[in-house]
Every structure is written in C-alpha cells, then in structure tokens.
Amino acid sequence: MLRCKDIPERASAYVERDLGRRERAMFRLHLMLCSHCRRFMRQFRTLLGAFGRKRPPALAEAHVERIVKALREQQREE
Amino acid sequence: MTGDPTPAGTTLFVPPEDSALLSALRSGSATAYREAVRRYGPAMLSVARAIVGEADCEDAVQDAWISAVGAIATFEGRSSVKTWLISITVNKARNRLRAHRAGRDEDTGRAPPFDGRFLPDGHWREPPAQWHEQTPDALLQAEALWDCVDRHLGRLPEAQRLVLTMRDMEGLEQEAIASTLALSLPNVRVMLHRARMRLMEMVDHYEDTGEC
Numbered sequence: 001m002l003r004c005k006d007i008p009e010r011a012s013a014y015v016e017r018d019l020g021r022r023e024r025a026m027f028r029l030h031l032m033l034c035s036h037c038r039r040f041m042r043q044f045r046t047l048l049g050a051f052g053r054k055r056p057p058a059l060a061e062a063h064v065e066r067i068v069k070a071l072r073e074q075q076r077e078e
Numbered sequence: 079m080t081g082d083p084t085p086a087g088t089t090l091f092v093p094p095e096d097s098a099l100l101s102a103l104r105s106g107s108a109t110a111y112r113e114a115v116r117r118y119g120p121a122m123l124s125v126a127r128a129i130v131g132e133a134d135c136e137d138a139v140q141d142a143w144i145s146a147v148g149a150i151a152t153f154e155g156r157s158s159v160k161t162w163l164i165s166i167t168v169n170k171a172r173n174r175l176r177a178h179r180a181g182r183d184e185d186t187g188r189a190p191p192f193d194g195r196f197l198p199d200g201h202w203r204e205p206p207a208q209w210h211e212q213t214p215d216a217l218l219q220a221e222a223l224w225d226c227v228d229r230h231l232g233r234l235p236e237a238q239r240l241v242l243t244m245r246d247m248e249g250l251e252q253e254a255i256a257s258t259l260a261l262s263l264p265n266v267r268v269m270l271h272r273a274r275m276r277l278m279e280m281v282d283h284y285e286d287t288g289e290c
Contacts, residue, residue: 003196003199003200003201004196004200004201004202005200005201006200008191008192008275008278009271011271011274011275012267012270012271012274012275013271016252016267016270018267036202036205036206039205039206039208040206043206043209043278043281043282044274044278046209046211046212046213046214046217047214047217047274047277047278047281048246048274049213049214049217050214050215050217050218051242051247052214052246052247052249053214053218054218054247055120056120056123056124056247057120058116058119058120059115059116059119059120059123059139063119063136064112064115064116064119065112066140067111067115067119067139067140067143068108068111068112068115070140070143070144071111071143071144071147072106072108072111074144074147074148075106075147
C-alpha cells in the first residue's frame with residue numbers, strides 16, 4: 001500500500017508511464033482514496049501542462065539574419 | 079534511436095517535412111536557411127539558454143547552425159532533425175561554457191523536495207493548498223509566478239535544467255534526451271524527477287505565501 005509520502009516520489013514516473021503495472025495500480029488506488037494526493041497530482045499536471053504550452057519566443061529577426069549571413073559566408077568558403 | 083542495424087543500401091525513414099528541409103539546407107539558399115533557423119531556432123535557443131544562460135545563448139545557437147550546415151551530409155536520419163540540431167546545440171553550448179568556467183553544480187546539500195511536508199507515518203503534515211491558478215494557461219499568465227519559476231530554473235543544476243527543458247518544453251522523448259546528453263535512461267528519469275519536484279515545491283510555496 002502506498003503512503004502519501006510515496007506519491008511525489010513517484011509522480012514523475014507515473015506521468016511518464018515508467019512505473020510497473022503493479023506499482024501503477026497501487027498509485028491509482030491511493031489517488032482514489034486520498035483527496036490531498038489527488039490535488040497534488042492535479043497541480044503537478046497543471047505545472048507540466050504550463051511548461052508544455054510555454055512556446056519559446058521566435059528568434060529576433062536580427063539574430064536570424066546574423067545566422068543566415070554566417071551560413072552563406074561558410075558556404076562561399078567551401 | 080535504437081533498433082535493428084540497417085541493412086546496407088536501405089534508407090531510414092525521414093519524415094517528409096524533415097526531408098524537404100534537409101534538401102533545402104543542402105541547396106545553400108538563404109531562403110532555406112532562414113526558414114530552418116526560424117523553425118528550429120527557438121528550441122535550440124531554449125536549450126542553449128539552459129546551458130550558458132542569456133548572455134551567450136544566441137552565439138551558441140549560431141555556432142550550432144554553422145556546425146550543423148557544415149555537417150549536413152553526415153545526418154543519417156537516426157533521430158529527427160530537431161533532436162539532431164538540439165544535440166549539436168548542446169555540444170556547442172557546453173564548449174562555450176568550458177571556455178568560461180570549469181566545474182558543475184551538484185544538487186547536494188539541499189533537502190529533498192517536499193521534505194518536512196510529511197508525518198512519520200507517511201501522511202501529509204501540510205497537505206497541498208489550493209492554487210490560485212487552476213489551468214496551465216492561467217499559470218502561464220501569472221507573470222510574477224513565471225518570473226519566479228525562471229529564477230528557480232536558473233538555479234537548478236545544469237543536467238536537471240536541461241532535461242526538464244528538453245522533455246517538458248521541447249517534448250523530446252526520454253530516450254532521445256539520454257542519447258543526446260550521453261546519460262543513461264535511469265539517470266534522465268532521476269534528473270527529470272528532481273527538477274520537476276524542485277519546481278513543484280517552489281510553485282507550491284509561491285502559491286501559499288506569495289514569496290519567491
């Protein structure tokens with residue numbers, strides 16, 4: 001039987017589906033029975049969701065052009 | 079990617095969009111370069127920043143592009159173009175870092191995340207409190223909170239910061255991260271777990287107290 005303390009320790013493995021079948025079942029059983037840990041997992045998934053949505057900003061055009069210029073120079077040298 | 083060795087004369091499957099991009103890059107046209115840089119540059123910058131920080135990340139990305147285009151003939155399609163470019167970026171960024179300093183941060187001496195939040199019997203001593211933001215988008219819009227997240231991200235050991243960036247922000251598979259960073263898969267899992275828990279702890283503290 002898992003305790004609340006075991007949930008954060010396994011949270012990352014759980015969302016990655018890296019837990020074995022038995023451990024996964026025990027994890028889910030604990031969540032069914034414990035509202036505190038359900039809240040923890042909801043918050044964990046919300047945070048991961050935010051990371052996933054955080055799109056890296058587009059490169060500044062000046063930066064893009066610097067790179068293109070350097071690549072063209074390299075191509076000319078070859 | 080692991081798998082059976084490719085018999086001589088056969089080609090690994092390269093997705094159409096990667097294939098078109100590779101041809102365009104080989105052509106040497108400025109338009110092709112521009113499109114490629116716009117498409118993959120942000121992910122490369124994100125990873126470079128995780129290694130060398132804000133000041134040098136643009137230069138590291140430029141180094142990576144020069145190296146990638148120079149080596150385009152050697153791309154074998156064993157990973158996606160994105161993963162390949164990120165791999166080159168990691169190397170170039172680390173080269174810049176070595177030029178500036180030696181030594182790595184270790185996550186030693188810090189209490190494990192959520193230490194002290196549990197009773198001896200394993201129950202919560204301080205259960206998680208309700209957050210103000212209930213959705214990923216709401217979290218993202220909380221500017222002060224994200225400033226705090228960015229600050230704490232910067233304080234993570236490099237390996238943890240890199241693994242979290244590559245997995246949670248850039249969506250790379252754990253296996254691809256392992257081979258890119260020359261880490262074992264179990265090690266990647268541990269880094270990811272530690273980084274995520276450290277940031278969870280930080281966000282939880284911020285939601286509770288308003289303090290970063």
